[in-house]
Amino acid sequence: xxxxxxxxxxxxxxxxxxxxxxxxxxxxxxxxxxxxxxxxxxxxxxxxxxxxxxxxxxxxxxxxxxxxxxxxxxxxxxxxxxxxxxxxxxxxxxxxxxxxxxxxxxxxxxxxxxxxxxxxxxxxxxxxxxxxxxxxxxxxxxxxxxxxxxxxxxxxxxxxxxxxxxxxxxxxxxxxxxxxxxxxxxxxxxxxxxxxxxxxxxxxxxxxxxxxxxxxxxxxxxxxxxxxxxxxxxxxxxxxxxxxxxxxxxxxxxxxxxxxxxxxxxxxxxxxxxxxxxxxxxxxxxxxxxxxxxxxxxxxxxxxxxxxxxxxxxxxxxxxxxxxxxx
Amino acid sequence: xxxxxxxxxxxxxxxxxxxxxxxxxxxxxxxxxxxxxxxxxxxxxxxxxxxxxxxxxxxxxxxxxxxxxxxxxxxxxxxxxxxxxxxxxxxxxxxxxxxxxxxxxxxxxxxxxxxxxxxxxxxxxxxxxxxxxxxxxxxxxxxxxxxxxxxxxxxxxxxxxxxxxxxxxxxxxxxxxxxxxxxxxxxxxxxxxxxxxxxxxxxxxxxxxxxxxxxxxxxxxxxxxxxxxxxxxxxxxxxxxxxxxxxxxxxxxxxxxxxxxxxxxxxxxxxxxxxxxxxxxxxxxxxxxxxxxxxxxxxxxxxxxxxxxxxxxxxxxxxxxxxxxxx
Numbered sequence: 001x002x003x004x005x006x007x008x009x010x011x012x013x014x015x016x017x018x019x020x021x022x023x024x025x026x027x028x029x030x031x032x033x034x035x036x037x038x039x040x041x042x043x044x045x046x047x048x049x050x051x052x053x054x055x056x057x058x059x060x061x062x063x064x065x066x067x068x069x070x071x072x073x074x075x076x077x078x079x080x081x082x083x084x085x086x087x088x089x090x091x092x093x094x095x096x097x098x099x100x101x102x103x104x105x106x107x108x109x110x111x112x113x114x115x116x117x118x119x120x121x122x123x124x125x126x127x128x129x130x131x132x133x134x135x136x137x138x139x140x141x142x143x144x145x146x147x148x149x150x151x152x153x154x155x156x157x158x159x160x161x162x163x164x165x166x167x168x169x170x171x172x173x174x175x176x177x178x179x180x181x182x183x184x185x186x187x188x189x190x191x192x193x194x195x196x197x198x199x200x201x202x203x204x205x206x207x208x209x210x211x212x213x214x215x216x217x218x219x220x221x222x223x224x225x226x227x228x229x230x231x232x233x234x235x236x237x238x239x240x241x242x243x244x245x246x247x248x249x250x251x252x253x254x255x256x257x258x259x260x261x262x263x264x265x266x267x268x269x270x271x272x273x274x275x276x277x278x279x280x281x282x283x284x285x286x287x288x289x290x291x292x293x294x295x296x297x298x299x300x301x302x303x304x305x306x307x308x309x310x311x312x313x314x315x316x317x318x319x320x321x322x323x324x325x326x327x
Numbered sequence: 328x329x330x331x332x333x334x335x336x337x338x339x340x341x342x343x344x345x346x347x348x349x350x351x352x353x354x355x356x357x358x359x360x361x362x363x364x365x366x367x368x369x370x371x372x373x374x375x376x377x378x379x380x381x382x383x384x385x386x387x388x389x390x391x392x393x394x395x396x397x398x399x400x401x402x403x404x405x406x407x408x409x410x411x412x413x414x415x416x417x418x419x420x421x422x423x424x425x426x427x428x429x430x431x432x433x434x435x436x437x438x439x440x441x442x443x444x445x446x447x448x449x450x451x452x453x454x455x456x457x458x459x460x461x462x463x464x465x466x467x468x469x470x471x472x473x474x475x476x477x478x479x480x481x482x483x484x485x486x487x488x489x490x491x492x493x494x495x496x497x498x499x500x501x502x503x504x505x506x507x508x509x510x511x512x513x514x515x516x517x518x519x520x521x522x523x524x525x526x527x528x529x530x531x532x533x534x535x536x537x538x539x540x541x542x543x544x545x546x547x548x549x550x551x552x553x554x555x556x557x558x559x560x561x562x563x564x565x566x567x568x569x570x571x572x573x574x575x576x577x578x579x580x581x582x583x584x585x586x587x588x589x590x591x592x593x594x595x596x597x598x599x600x601x602x603x604x605x606x607x608x609x610x611x612x613x614x615x616x617x618x619x620x621x622x623x624x625x626x627x628x629x630x631x632x633x634x635x636x637x638x639x640x641x642x643x644x645x646x647x648x649x650x651x652x653x654x
Contacts, residue, residue, distance in 0.1 A: 021365065022469060026550070027402035027534050028369035028460070030467050033360045038348060041443055042355035043411040043457060047450045075354035084370040086455045116368055123374045123451065128413045130370060130457040133355070140357050142349060207354050223353070 003120050006092050010101040011085070015114035019081060029116035031082050033134065040133040040140060042072040047126035053168075054125070058096045060187035061127070062103030067189050068210065069131035070111060071264045074196035075208040077141040078133035083108065084117040086128045092120075103188075111193060139200050141268075146205035146224035148297035150269035153203075153278065155192050155289055157236045158213055159253070160185035162260020163244075172252060178240050189264035195289075198281050199268055206268035212259030217267055218301065224269075227300040230293035232257075232311065254311070258303065269295050330447050333419050337428040338412070342441035346408060356443035358409050360461065367460040367467060369399040374453035380495075381452070385423045387514040388454070389430030394516050395537065396458035397438060398591045401523035402535040404468040405460035410435065411444040413455045419447075430515075438520060466527050468595075473532035473551035475624035477596035480530075480605065482519050482616055484563045485540055486580070487512035489587020490571075499579060505567050516591035522616075525608050526595055533595035539586035544594055545628065551596075554627040557620035559584075559638065581638070585630065596622050 164182035
């Protein structure tokens with residue numbers, strides 16, 4: 001199977017809707033944007049050894065490269081529409097590619113996203129996906145706009161993926177049933193697209209937590225020129241993480257919760273007047289929404305522990321180039 | 328310099344025009360499409376060892392990753408608008424990145440393209456760029472639409488990049504002045520955007536030649552369900568390539584001309600009635616446009632040599648996965 005046959009066999013599927021005038025197979029795709037809407041554009045790369053292990057099931061990888069990009073659309077309150085995928089592959093194993101594309105298209109179908117273009121290169125395994133979404137002009141959510149006295153909210157639970165990773169790497173022991181549950185959050189995160197769309201009219205600022213709560217919340221605070229106070233006991237997490245938080249593994253538990261990364265939950269700020277609407281929304285979506293603290297006029301970022309003492313500094317977000325030079 | 332500082336320092340520049348409401352630095356960029364236009368979407372990856380050498384000047388690499396994507400927009404008759412770049416880098420050497428971004432932004436500025444998003448990952452050097460362009464609804468050029476008796480045209484010269492590569496790899500000897508000229512076609516190709524825009528009303532079908540004339544023309548023939556006859560003596564090329572064609576290195580010269588790749592010229596079909604307009608356009612753009620053959624109703628593809636004998640089969644387009652398995 002050569003490059004063109006490969007693309008045709010695994011990545012050419014009928015578009016999700018009538019917006020695609022020309023999909024995979026020309027120099028560019030041709031799509032029809034919705035009048036009165038702005039375009040949202042994001043790109044994310046996942047590379048073997050950095051973002052996934054060589055033995056990860058390919059279907060979960062296909063899911064995740066799309067999910068992390070859909071999560072960016074969710075954070076902006078956008079409807080995801082069209083995707084382009086570039087895959088660098090060490091070979092073109094048909095079984096592996098079939099499973100990868102199944103995982104990708106299963107998620108794409110649920111969100112009516114059309115894969116309209118791509119490229120393939122031989123090399124060390126990595127995937128780059130570009131997502132294009134839409135939102136009514138002027139309505140997209142951004143990281144700026146958080147206001148003093150806003151409530152600070154997160155969706156779902158935090159730290160599940162980081163805890164699963166710690167167990168997979170034998171830094172901690174979890175019972176197999178717990179690991180199986182947490183592992184789904186690491187390998188097949190669910191983008192919070194429906195939540196993002198509803199937040200357009202409720203939230204002042206939003207982003208998705210990909211590099212850990214502390215680092216990502218820092219982006220909202222910088223962009224909005226405000227500070228935040230967070231109550232550690234309010235942070236929503238799996239019971240096994242709560243148990244670790246109260247024992248010898250507290251440092252690891254704090255790391256997972258505050259800076260572990262790969263959560264793909266939304267963090268957002270909203271005025272106290274929106275509380276009832278957000279609780280109703282949580283019920284409607286069957287998705288926990290938890291108030292974890294508040295925005296302050298004073299810049300800075302404090303996490304208060306169970307005794308309401310400020311936590312000392314914690315490791316920040318994952319940084320691919322922490323020192324600017326190779327390790 | 329960490330990941331965020333790196334992005335900010337080298338890749339955050341003011342947008343090229345007022346269409347960018349939000350650029351680099353949020354979960355997604357927000358841009359305003361032109362009413363009544365369709366969107367053109369393309370993605371291309373360049374990886375060290377596959378598309379460039381480790382010692383390539385970084386400014387030329389920054390130019391080329393954008394140029395190859397602009398070339399896709401040119402092929403569709405689209406105005407390029409917004410780009411997203413994902414870079415996988417072994418380190419974050421500031422001098423290298425400064426030169427790379429200079430090369431990228433110098434070309435972006437000439438075409439009013441705004442870099443609105445990106446991602447950085449540590450790993451073996453490669454770049455993936457997504458380009459988003461626009462064309463009036465229904466007017467984009469495609470590979471389909473070529474009609475029997477259409478003339479077949481190409482812009483510029485063919486084989487320059489492949490001949491330069493052959494010299495760099497010591498498969499052939501060129502005088503240094505010639506190599507210097509040809510090398511610019513390999514390292515800093517000029518996308519034919521202005522030509523593509525004018526071809527919207529003149530051409531029936533078009534694409535850019537990235538994998539060699541034979542392979543790429545095959546895409547037009549397949550998409551349009553037609554054939555083609557080409558006259559070898561008509562193919563426009565550098566005089567040094569013509570000289571090789573008439574000597575012992577004829578096989579290499581034929582390879583460069585017909586299937587060498589990296590030309591980034593446009594190949595298009597147009598009715599004979601468009602000849603005068605195309606000659607005038609060639610003068611207007613100061614860009615050679617050469618009629619190299621004709622489209623036939625019978626499928627298939629023949630290249631006639633200097634004695635009007637059909638050439639035997641030649642190597643086809645570059646294929647990243649020729650056998651479906653690693654070499």
